[in-house]
Amino acid sequence: MDHSGARPIWAFLTGPYALFLLVLLLVPFANIALYSLHPYSPTKVFLPELTFDNYRKIFDLYYVRLFGRTLRLGLITTAASVVLGYPLAYWLARARPRWQAAGLFLLIMPLMVSAVIRVFGWIVILGRKGLVNQALVTLGLEPVKLLYSETAVVIGLVNIFVPFMVLPVMAAIERISPSLEEAAQNLGASWYQMFRGVILPLSLPGLISGCLLVYSLSISAFVTPALMGNPRERMVGQQIYDEVLVSFNWPGAASLSLTLVLITAALIFGALFATRHAGRQAKGL
Amino acid sequence: MSARSPRLLGPFVIATYLGLLAPLVVVIAVSLGPSAVFEFPPRGLTLHWFEAFFASPAFVTAFFRVSLLVGLLAATLATVLGTSAALGLVRFRFFGREALETFFLAPLLVPEILLGAALYLFYARLAVQASIWTLLCGHLVICTPYVIRSVTAGLVGLDPRLEEAAMSLGATRVQAFFKVTLPLLRSSLVSGAIFAFIISFSDINLALFLSGPQSTSLPVHIFSQIQWQGDPTIAAASSMQIVVIGLLILVVQRIFRLRLVV
Amino acid sequence: MPPSIELQVSGLTKRYSPQVSVGPISFEVQEGEFFSLLGPSGCGKTTTLRCIAGFEALSEGSINLHGERLDDKPPHRRDVGLVFQNYALFPHLTVFDNIAFGLRLRRLGKAEIADRVGRVLQLVDLAGMAARFPAQLSGGQQQRVAIARSLVLEPRILMFDEPLSNLDLKLRIQMREELRNLQRRLGKTSIYVTHDQTEALALSDRIAVLSHGRIEQIGTPAEIYERPASAFVAEFIGGSNMLRGRIVERGDAGTIVATKTGLRLRCRPELEGKLETGEVSILLRPERIHVQGPGGNALPGQNRMTARIADITYLGEDLHLSLDLAGGERLRASVKNANAARGWTPMQSVELLVDTADLRILRR
Numbered sequence: 086m087d088h089s090g091a092r093p094i095w096a097f098l099t100g101p102y103a104l105f106l107l108v109l110l111l112v113p114f115a116n117i118a119l120y121s122l123h124p125y126s127p128t129k130v131f132l133p134e135l136t137f138d139n140y141r142k143i144f145d146l147y148y149v150r151l152f153g154r155t156l157r158l159g160l161i162t163t164a165a166s167v168v169l170g171y172p173l174a175y176w177l178a179r180a181r182p183r184w185q186a187a188g189l190f191l192l193i194m195p196l197m198v199s200a201v202i203r204v205f206g207w208i209v210i211l212g213r214k215g216l217v218n219q220a221l222v223t224l225g226l227e228p229v230k231l232l233y234s235e236t237a238v239v240i241g242l243v244n245i246f247v248p249f250m251v252l253p254v255m256a257a258i259e260r261i262s263p264s265l266e267e268a269a270q271n272l273g274a275s276w277y278q279m280f281r282g283v284i285l286p287l288s289l290p291g292l293i294s295g296c297l298l299v300y301s302l303s304i305s306a307f308v309t310p311a312l313m314g315n316p317r318e319r320m321v322g323q324q325i326y327d328e329v330l331v332s333f334n335w336p337g338a339a340s341l342s343l344t345l346v347l348i349t350a351a352l353i354f355g356a357l358f359a360t361r362h363a364g365r366q367a368k369g370l
Numbered sequence: 371m372s373a374r375s376p377r378l379l380g381p382f383v384i385a386t387y388l389g390l391l392a393p394l395v396v397v398i399a400v401s402l403g404p405s406a407v408f409e410f411p412p413r414g415l416t417l418h419w420f421e422a423f424f425a426s427p428a429f430v431t432a433f434f435r436v437s438l439l440v441g442l443l444a445a446t447l448a449t450v451l452g453t454s455a456a457l458g459l460v461r462f463r464f465f466g467r468e469a470l471e472t473f474f475l476a477p478l479l480v481p482e483i484l485l486g487a488a489l490y491l492f493y494a495r496l497a498v499q500a501s502i503w504t505l506l507c508g509h510l511v512i513c514t515p516y517v518i519r520s521v522t523a524g525l526v527g528l529d530p531r532l533e534e535a536a537m538s539l540g541a542t543r544v545q546a547f548f549k550v551t552l553p554l555l556r557s558s559l560v561s562g563a564i565f566a567f568i569i570s571f572s573d574i575n576l577a578l579f580l581s582g583p584q585s586t587s588l589p590v591h592i593f594s595q596i597q598w599q600g601d602p603t604i605a606a607a608s609s610m611q612i613v614v615i616g617l618l619i620l621v622v623q624r625i626f627r628l629r630l631v632v
Numbered sequence: 633m634p635p636s637i638e639l640q641v642s643g644l645t646k647r648y649s650p651q652v653s654v655g656p657i658s659f660e661v662q663e664g665e666f667f668s669l670l671g672p673s674g675c676g677k678t679t680t681l682r683c684i685a686g687f688e689a690l691s692e693g694s695i696n697l698h699g700e701r702l703d704d705k706p707p708h709r710r711d712v713g714l715v716f717q718n719y720a721l722f723p724h725l726t727v728f729d730n731i732a733f734g735l736r737l738r739r740l741g742k743a744e745i746a747d748r749v750g751r752v753l754q755l756v757d758l759a760g761m762a763a764r765f766p767a768q769l770s771g772g773q774q775q776r777v778a779i780a781r782s783l784v785l786e787p788r789i790l791m792f793d794e795p796l797s798n799l800d801l802k803l804r805i806q807m808r809e810e811l812r813n814l815q816r817r818l819g820k821t822s823i824y825v826t827h828d829q830t831e832a833l834a835l836s837d838r839i840a841v842l843s844h845g846r847i848e849q850i851g852t853p854a855e856i857y858e859r860p861a862s863a864f865v866a867e868f869i870g871g872s873n874m875l876r877g878r879i880v881e882r883g884d885a886g887t888i889v890a891t892k893t894g895l896r897l898r899c900r901p902e903l904e905g906k907l908e909t910g911e912v913s914i915l916l917r918p919e920r921i922h923v924q925g926p927g928g929n930a931l932p933g934q935n936r937m938t939a940r941i942a943d944i945t946y947l948g949e950d951l952h953l954s955l956d957l958a959g960g961e962r963l964r965a966s967v968k969n970a971n972a973a974r975g976w977t978p979m980q981s982v983e984l985l986v987d988t989a990d991l992r993i994l995r996r
Contacts, residue, residue: 098458206393272734305481
């Protein structure tokens with residue numbers, strides 16, 4: 086049904102939510118932008134003048150290290166997710182329906198459980214008296230400090246975000262006809278050669294989607310680094326939380342947030358561009 | 371199965387799944403064990419921590435009065451908002467439709483922690499106190515896109531001529547919608563609603579910013595308990611959430627294609 | 633020197649479940665032969681093909697290629713080329729790269745690869761298309777690339793999985809002829825899977841007809857058509873009329889079969905020993921019925937029946953007649969649209985003459 090007539094019913098249908106988002110998404114972010122341009126005041130939170138100081142301070146050593154660490158951990162997390170996620174995605178894509186349903190359930194279910202709970206589980210596993218150390222002690226070895234380190238944070242982040250890598254890659258692999266795999270093998274390719282020559286190039290758009298998702302989720306993570314990381318080596322999310330709710334440095338928090346938004350937006354555009362290019366290559370156009 | 375997979379794939383996949391599920395298994399095991407120190411494997415089976423959970427006013431309020439309530443409200447409202455939005459997007463052609471669709475799904479791309487901070491600052495500027503309602507509004511922003519995705523997927527698979535057929539038999543547009551389209555969308559609606567509930571129920575990033583003294587959600591309470599070195603009551607609370615969400619996901623999987631919503 | 637056996641399939645069995653299985657299937661393909669596996673969907677022909685290619689494991693039996701055991705090798709180490717039904721061209725590679733795929737895996741030099749690809753492109757008449765992508769080619773061209781891609785590796789045998797089924801009729805006939813010429817020119821042992829009996833008859837040196845996971849008959853096209861071994865084969869290949877009756881007399885001049893409706897037909901004398909019961913089916917091909925006006929002449933030994941034309945289907949070159957016999961049987965006859973036939977009309981009485989040799993007795 087094509088309704089381009091006088092009564093814009095579509096406006097009535099989409100209006101409410103559009104309005105809602107306007108008020109609760111766009112306005113708050115505009116608000117943040119505004120805050121980021123006021124100087125910070127420990128007593129009054131912010132002063133009415135306008136300044137770029139909040140953005141300038143991002144180039145201080147502390148913040149440079151902060152962002153550097155965050156972006157680096159995000160990269161490591163993404164790389165680890167690719168390594169763990171690709172084989173899983175392939176298995177799921179080619180699995181028989183019953184196995185695929187079970188596999189998807191086991192993949193998505195933890196995703197939906199609050200991140201706090203999964204982190205709690207890891208704390209029990211990696212803690213000083215946790216599983217791993219208990220096992221080491223019974224083997225006669227010394228307990229190892231695993232928590233409150235970058236390694237622990239990466240483990241936690243990978244654990245939580247791997248499904249976001251698996252799902253788009255799985256969807257991409259499913260679109261590759263199994264007969265292409267068979268043709269490659271028939272022409273003499275071992276499974277690994279087939280994977281590199283056929284699956285990888287043709288599932289590239291899915292891989293890019295997955296990387297984008299995992300990376301942007303990792304760099305904005307809060308709960309995992311807050312509970313599992315070294316309190317002296319924070320990630321950006323923790324810094325924002327601290328500046329909003331603890332030190333009430335709202336201007337500072339605002340500038341950090343917007344910087345993060347810009348980075349995320351740049352990633353999205355980069356990924357979109359890369360996906361379209363990869364997609365065109367895959368079709369040979 | 372067509373092409374032969376390498377022999378290592380199976381074990382690798384199993385190992386990955388074990389790694390993914392390990393924390394959840396551990397949490398459930400700890401919640402059933404008698405020790406006050408987190409111990410695994412637990413020495414015995416007891417429901418002691420679950421009793422402690424129900425005996426703790428903070429936990430009970432967080433679970434039932436806040437998380438459950440907000441979740442149900444969010445699910446209902448998100449379904450109404452989202453279904454209406456999806457209908458407008460799928461069934462009509464208008465200038466800027468694709469841009470609007472991207473806008474509607476934008477909350478999925480915004481880092482949650484930033485949204486939480488933005489909403490907190492927004493409420494602060496308007497001098498609005500933190501309450502269930504501020505939390506609910508925040509949740510609606512992130513839950514509705516899931517409903518929109520689910521209902522859009524369902525609508526796209528629905529033949530619009532069915533409504534036209536109903537109208538040719540005498541139904542008005544509204545009647546046709548309620549008698550023909552809506553029943554056929556049932557599985558999309560239900561799974562969208564369930565997803566909205568789950569997203570709201572398990573949200574931590576928004577709730578950290580939007581929780582108030584009377585409106586502390588379960589995940590936030592668990593978070594503070596972990597920070598303050600609580601006892602395995604945390605595990606009991608977590609287990610309950612795992613079970614609730616696990617069952618809901620199973621339901622969705624039965625009636626709808628899971629991956630279309632995530 | 634007699635041609636050597638290139639492929640030997642012995643007792644091939646594939647069990648999917650206690651109820652569903654294919655086999656045991658046994659056959660041999662000679663060097664340079666064009667061998668078809670023909671049958672309706674679900675008959676096991678594709679399973680057999682995939683077992684030879686290595687994408688399905690045998691539950692029982694063995695496959696030998698040129699004397700060597702084949703079925704214990706992984707699919708990428710078998711010297712067997714496979715042309716897929718949907719061509720399975722790599723969409724992200726050019727025609728050249730598609731064809732060079734297997735050569736590159738064998739680590740041949742650039743110059744040699746370019747040379748071999750160039751030659752095979754000439755062979756399939758696609759010179760100049762090397763830089764195109766599959767998406768830019770027509771169905772027929774894609775198919776030729778698929779063939780070239782397998783051919784360039786010079787496998788011992790080339791297998792085709794219903795390669796023409798995605799093409800429209802005219803193109804199918806054209807590609808069919810090209811395929812046959814190509815195979816004859818190269819002398820490449822070929823196995824061809826299809827459900828289209830016209831294709832099988834036109835292309836093959838020998839055909840194996842399959843049904844429900846078993847081979848019904850193996851033979852040349854003429855053998856399969858003229859001397860089908862069972863009712864299934866008779867009805868699957870070509871048109872057929874099947875009558876039922878009982879053997880009442882056996883002799884050198886022919887075997888007399890009587891039907892329930894009172895016909896006595898003299899059929900081709902049985903050569904394959906005695907049938908257990910006297911209950912048999914008789915096969916009569918539609919084009920072997922001579923239809924003429926009543927009161928004509930018959931040769932000695934010919935069977936003669938009267939019939940009424942129930943319906944005429946006009947097919948331009950041919951006429952398909954539906955004939956009702958006195959006893960109630962309905963026969964289909966195919967005659968050329970020429971001479972007396974042009975004037976026939978429904979409800980007309982005609983006489984049918986059938987040679988003894990054209991009535992073939994089959995097991996019931």
